[in-house]
Amino acid sequence: xxxxxxxxxxxxxxxxxxxxxxxxxxxxxxxxxxxxxxxxxxxxxxxxxxxxxxxxxxxxxxxxxxxxxxxxxxxxxxxxxxxxxxxxxxxxxxxxxxxxxxxxxxxxxxxxxxxxxxxxxxxxxxxxxxxxxxxxxxxxxxxxxxxxxxxxxxxxxxxxxxxxxxxxxxxxxxxxxxxxxxxxxxxxxxxxxxxxxxxxxxxxxxxxxxxxxxxxxxxxxxxx
Amino acid sequence: xxxxxxxxxxxxxxxxxxxxxxxxxxxxxxxxxxxxxxxxxxxxxxxxxxxxxxxxxxxxxxxxxxxxxxxxxxxxxxxxxxxxxxxxxxxxxxxxxxxxxxxxxxxxxxxxxxxxxxxxxxxxxxxxxxxxxxxxxxxxxxxxxxxxxxxxxxxxxxxxxxxxxxxxxxxxxxxxxxxxxxxxxxxxxxxxxxxxxxxxxxxxxxxxxxxxxxxxxxxxxxxxxxxxxxxxxxxxxxxxxxxxxxxxxxxxxxxxxxxxxxxxxxxxxxxxxxxxxxxxxxxxxxxxxxxxxxxxxxxxxxxxxxxxxxxxxxxxxxxxxxxxxxxxxxxxxxxxxxxxxxxxxxxxxxxxxxxxxxxxxxxxxxxxxxxxxxxxxxxxxxxxxxxxxxxxxxxxxxxxxxxxxxxxxxxxxxxxxxxxxxxxxxxxxxxxxxxxxxxxxxxxxxxxxxxxxxxxxxxxxxxxxxxxxxxxxxxxxxxxxxxxxxxxxxxxxxxxxxxxxxxxxxxxxxxxxxxxxxxxxxxxxxxxxxxxxxxxxxxxxxxxxx
Numbered sequence: 001x002x003x004x005x006x007x008x009x010x011x012x013x014x015x016x017x018x019x020x021x022x023x024x025x026x027x028x029x030x031x032x033x034x035x036x037x038x039x040x041x042x043x044x045x046x047x048x049x050x051x052x053x054x055x056x057x058x059x060x061x062x063x064x065x066x067x068x069x070x071x072x073x074x075x076x077x078x079x080x081x082x083x084x085x086x087x088x089x090x091x092x093x094x095x096x097x098x099x100x101x102x103x104x105x106x107x108x109x110x111x112x113x114x115x116x117x118x119x120x121x122x123x124x125x126x127x128x129x130x131x132x133x134x135x136x137x138x139x140x141x142x143x144x145x146x147x148x149x150x151x152x153x154x155x156x157x158x159x160x161x162x163x164x165x166x167x168x169x170x171x172x173x174x175x176x177x178x179x180x181x182x183x184x185x186x187x188x189x190x191x192x193x194x195x196x197x198x199x200x201x202x203x204x205x206x207x208x209x210x211x212x213x214x215x216x217x218x219x220x221x222x223x224x
Numbered sequence: 225x226x227x228x229x230x231x232x233x234x235x236x237x238x239x240x241x242x243x244x245x246x247x248x249x250x251x252x253x254x255x256x257x258x259x260x261x262x263x264x265x266x267x268x269x270x271x272x273x274x275x276x277x278x279x280x281x282x283x284x285x286x287x288x289x290x291x292x293x294x295x296x297x298x299x300x301x302x303x304x305x306x307x308x309x310x311x312x313x314x315x316x317x318x319x320x321x322x323x324x325x326x327x328x329x330x331x332x333x334x335x336x337x338x339x340x341x342x343x344x345x346x347x348x349x350x351x352x353x354x355x356x357x358x359x360x361x362x363x364x365x366x367x368x369x370x371x372x373x374x375x376x377x378x379x380x381x382x383x384x385x386x387x388x389x390x391x392x393x394x395x396x397x398x399x400x401x402x403x404x405x406x407x408x409x410x411x412x413x414x415x416x417x418x419x420x421x422x423x424x425x426x427x428x429x430x431x432x433x434x435x436x437x438x439x440x441x442x443x444x445x446x447x448x449x450x451x452x453x454x455x456x457x458x459x460x461x462x463x464x465x466x467x468x469x470x471x472x473x474x475x476x477x478x479x480x481x482x483x484x485x486x487x488x489x490x491x492x493x494x495x496x497x498x499x500x501x502x503x504x505x506x507x508x509x510x511x512x513x514x515x516x517x518x519x520x521x522x523x524x525x526x527x528x529x530x531x532x533x534x535x536x537x538x539x540x541x542x543x544x545x546x547x548x549x550x551x552x553x554x555x556x557x558x559x560x561x562x563x564x565x566x567x568x569x570x571x572x573x574x575x576x577x578x579x580x581x582x583x584x585x586x587x588x589x590x591x592x593x594x595x596x597x598x599x600x601x602x603x604x605x606x607x608x609x610x611x612x613x614x615x616x617x618x619x620x621x622x623x624x625x626x627x628x629x630x631x632x633x634x635x636x637x638x639x640x641x642x643x644x645x646x647x648x649x650x651x652x653x654x655x656x657x658x659x660x661x662x663x664x665x666x667x668x669x670x671x672x673x674x675x676x677x678x679x680x681x682x683x684x685x686x687x688x689x690x691x692x693x694x695x696x697x698x699x700x701x702x703x704x705x706x707x708x709x710x711x712x713x714x715x716x717x718x719x720x721x722x723x724x725x726x727x728x729x730x731x732x733x734x735x736x737x738x739x740x741x742x743x744x745x746x747x748x749x750x751x752x753x754x755x756x757x758x759x760x761x762x763x764x765x766x767x768x769x770x
Contacts, residue, residue, distance in 0.1 A: 010618060010642070014721030015537050017530045018644055020656045020667065026648050051680040058679065061707050103255040164581075166522040168529075179692030179715075180699070187705040191685040192678055197649070198663040199686035205716075212528035217646055220572060221585045222553040 018066075018210045022200050023220045028158055030197035032127040035135070035151065036166055038193060039081060039143075040088055042118050048082075050074060052192040059191070081147045090119040093115055094138040095119070095130075105129040132159050147188055153181040154201075161204055166212050171209040176204055228718030237289055246285045249297070250278060256301025264299045266291050272299045301739050330432075331363050331381075345668060359431035366428065373415045380417040384425060390421075400421045434498070436490045436595075439612060440466055440483040447606035448487060450612065461735070486593035489612045492574065493620060495591050496548055496640055497627045499576070506546075506631035511580045524584075525549070525577045525643070534643060541621070546629065547639040550591075551575040553646035554655065556601045570596040570606065571735050572613065577643070605735045606654045658756050659726075672716035728756045 027172065037045040050067060053076055057066045067074040089141065092114045100107070108126055111119050122130070136155045139148045159177055160170065167217060182202055186194070236242055236618060254666075257510060265276040267284035271291050276284065287691045337368045366381040378386075387687055391401050409416055419425040440449040442459035449456055457510045458465050472482045500506040512526040525531055531549070535542035558564050574596035575585070583589055596602055617640060619625070624637035633695045645655050653660035657669055666673040674688030690700050690711040700711045719727070 008351060010614065010621065012534070012538060012541075012621065012641055014725055015534070016721060017533055019721065020645050020647070020652050022652070022668075023648050027334045034683070052678065057715040059676075059707070065682050125382060159329040159507070164523065164529065168522065169518075175692070176694065179689055180697075182689035183693065183699045183706075186687055186689060192681050192683060192688055194687050195683070196661070196686055199666055199689075200668075200691055202692055203666075203718075207667075208522075210528060211644065212522040212525045215581070216525050216575075216577065216585060216646070216740060217551070219555065219646060221587060221590075222555055223557075224648060 007085070018207055021211070021217045022203060022207060023217075023219045024161060024204060024214045025220055025223075027125040027129070027197050027200050027204070028131060029127045030195070031154065031201065032131040033122075034121060034193060034195070034198060035154070036130070037111045038189065039083060039139070040091070041082070047193040048076075048079065048190055050076065052190045055192070056190060062190075065190070079190075080144050083142060085117070087142045089114060091138050091142055092117055092119075095134060096136060100129075108134070124223075128158075132162070133153055134151055146184075150181060150188055153177070153184070157181060157201070161208060161214060164215060166208060166213055168209055171205045174205040175209075178205060227594065237286055243286065246282060249285070249300075250282060253281075253297070254278065260718075266294050266297070266299065268292070268300070269588075331360065331367055350598070363428075363431065369417055371417060372413050381428070384418070384428060388425060388429065401425075434490070434494055436488050437612075439487045439489055441485040441487050441609070445602050445608055448608060448611055449483075485598055487609050487612075488597070490591075490593050490595075492591065492593050492613065492616050492640075493625050495593075496576075496624065496638060499548075500546070500627050500629045500631075502636070503631040506582065506629050508583060509548070509576075509578045510545045511583075512578050516579070524581055530643065533559040534641075538641075541639055544636065544639075546578075546764075547641075549577045549641055549643045551577065551644055551646055552642050552655075554606075554651055555648060556651065567599060568601040570594075570601060570609075571721035572596070572610070574642075575646075602654070604654050604657065607657070608735050626667060668718045669716045670719055672713075674713075688713070724756065 033045070034047055038047045040046075041048070053065060053067045053085045058064055065077060065079055067076050069075070092112050095196060096109050096114055098108060106123065106126055108122075108130065111121055113120055132155055136148075136152045139151050142148075143151070157174065160174055178201055182194075182198070185198075204214075207217075211217060229475050245301065249266075254261075257263050261277055262275040262277050263281060264270075264272045265274050265284050266272050267281070267288040268291050269286060269288050272294070276565055288737075363381060366384075367379050369380045370376075371378040371380055371383050387404075390396075396404075405418060405425075408418060419428060429708060441447070442449070442462065443464050444462045446459050446461035446464075448455055453460065456466065466483055467481045468484045470480045471482075472478070473480060485491060499509060511765065512524065516526055518525060518527070520527075522528055535548075541547050551574070553575060556568050556570045558567060559569050560567055571592055574591040574593050576589060576591065577584060593613050594609060596606070602609060620638070620640040624639040626635055627638040628635055645652070647655055649660050652658075652667065656667060659665060660667070661679075663675050664671060664673045665675065665684065666686060673686065674691065675684045675686050677684055687707070688711070690697070690706065690715045692715045693699055693711075697715075699706070703710065
């Protein structure tokens with residue numbers, strides 16, 4: 001039996017310049033997680049391990065990072081961002097020492113485990129503060145300049161994205177800057193570092209340029 | 225600062241207005257002076273630290289001008305607490321605190337929206353307006369009824385609302401509330417007009433709320449049992465029964481049926497109309513047009529190119545600044561502990577963007593419109609549940625609803641439109657009906673997503689960021705640092721709505737997680753992959769027959 005079904009449509013939807021927002025909060029959190037876990041080399045969360053190095057080998061690029069067979073084991077040569085044990089401790093100690101003004105952020109010192117050299121139980125707002133203010137400080141002296149410079153660029157990128165007052169020309173500039181920053185990161189980190197959330201960073205300035213400050217479009221108030 | 229004295233910037237000290245203003249100031253200052261015939265000179269050079277007489281002060285003020293920022297004359301007899309202007313925050317808060325006795329106004333406001341018959345939407349043949357009007361009449365009666373014989377201070381309604389408010393603030397249990405009511409009954413003189421228990425108390429104020437509609441849904445998310453399916457007992461697509469259990473009443477006449485899955489729909493029209501019931505929020509709804517700073521910088525969605533573009537394309541909508549632009553936000557969560565996957569809730573929230581930034585993203589201004597409950601999340605079939613919402617939104621865009629504006633005291637056609645959606649990335653995939661993982665995970669790069677499969681790592685990675693660089697950027701030609709190739713591809717361009725419509729033109733949508741086998745179309749060699757799974761509900765369906 002044929003039955004008439006009334007369909008409907010929102011007539012204006014196809015004309016909108018931007019229909020679906022990328023959520024900056026989650027992107028920031030995932031990028032921050034990726035960076036911190038890789039720097040601290042946390043097992044199963046790091047984006048640098050044997051499997052990813054083997055992939056690098058099969059792709060035939062970045063020969064200096066390929067695993068080297070030593071006896072019956074494989075040795076992973078340290079990458080530019082690999083930190084030694086003492087450096088990791090230093091990194092954690094920097095974070096252990098921070099104090100915030102009252103009500104600014106949760107006390108991040110509770111999340112730092114200096115002994116195990118890792119960060120535990122970070123909330124998305126902790127990541128927000130971490131990547132914008134703490135990471136640049138923590139990596140400055142520890143990592144080689146090329147790596148820390150790139151990470152500071154990432155940090156600055158998020159600072160600008162989050163600004164409450166936006167000049168459109170700034171966003172045009174930021175669009176080309178983030179492409180450059182991500183290209184630099186491509187030369188530093190392994191391909192596995194670039195999951196979809198990292199890639200989405202490249203589209204954020206365009207969205208900000210079209211739709212205004214991210215405060216009105218992110219998930220912070222909604223998730224609460 | 226006194227209203228009759230006009231403030232003139234220091235630059236215009238030769239004008240008569242300024243000289244008059246100085247005279248006004250001197251008169252005011254000397255009338256309040258504590259130093260006899262001398263006052264502290266507020267000129268730029270003395271900065272309220274030297275005592276001068278009248279002539280000297282006048283000369284200083286005209287030659288040098290007022291000290292910058294000295295607008296409240298605290299050194300000359302003006303008290304601190306005098307408000308600077310009427311937009312001061314403290315004022316608003318004070319107003320909020322003092323409105324406790326506004327119950328009569330509240331009833332009046334409620335009635336104001338109902339004056340006109342057929343104003344509110346009429347649902348399912350039941351004439352709501354009559355019912356509402358009756359309820360509000362009852363409220364008005366309750367408001368005039370004194371709490372007990374000879375009580376001057378409280379009406380019944382007033383007391384009830386206050387005590388219910390206390391219950392809410394104090395987190396009292398229903399039981400303790402009943403006990404309190406019992407005690408009051410005993411303690412007060414005879415003829416106390418209070419309800420017996422919490423349940424009855426709720427009934428009295430019920431019509432102040434808005435309520436929601438329950439719509440049954442297919443367990444497999446195929447359809448909603450509304451409109452033409454309203455009377456069905458089983459889903460026409462997957463043939464799964466609508467009911468979880470059926471129970472006959474004792475005499476066997478009535479059958480009590482429990483539906484498998486229920487969608488809560490909070491009718492949006494009345495909620496939006498209610499924004500205009502209070503004169504304060506009604507004028508706040510025009511903030512984006514009247515009080516926004518307009519200097520070309522982006523501070524509010526109303527500054528954005530998207531907003532302006534939208535206004536240009538829809539002049540009728542843009543002509544009245546009271547029309548509401550909304551964002552649709554959704555997110556799934558597990559109510560019973562975050563790792564528990566046996567139940568999920570997807571609230572769908574609308575955020576009106578007409579408010580000022582400090583009101584806009586406040587939770588109190590969010591409007592909940594749908595509550596999708598179920599054992600598992602609806603996933604891509606979330607479209608099905610949007611149906612009643614989109615129906616109403618379509619109405620509200622094309623025709624609008626007649627609404628009473630209590631700030632301007634007039635009726636107007638209120639329209640509303642969704643301007644974008646907010647969700648996390650997997651959620652975006654559900655709403656926009658596109659893929660968010662695998663080969664073509666990026667919605668902005670769509671078919672041109674640059675992805676690479678890492679076989680050992682069993683993951684996809686998304687590189688190729690050199691495409692977004694300028695055409696002659698040195699990185700594009702740097703073989704060694706990157707993947708050994710010259711990057712000559714341009715940056716991909718996001719799809720416009722029209723293009724999405726075109727790409728999804730022939731897609732046949734079948735909702736539900738039931739038994740039907742979804743055949744995956746085989747990709748032809750060399751053809752770009754299309755990221756769309758089906759046509760999004762927002763884009764609308766093609767008009768036709770099944």
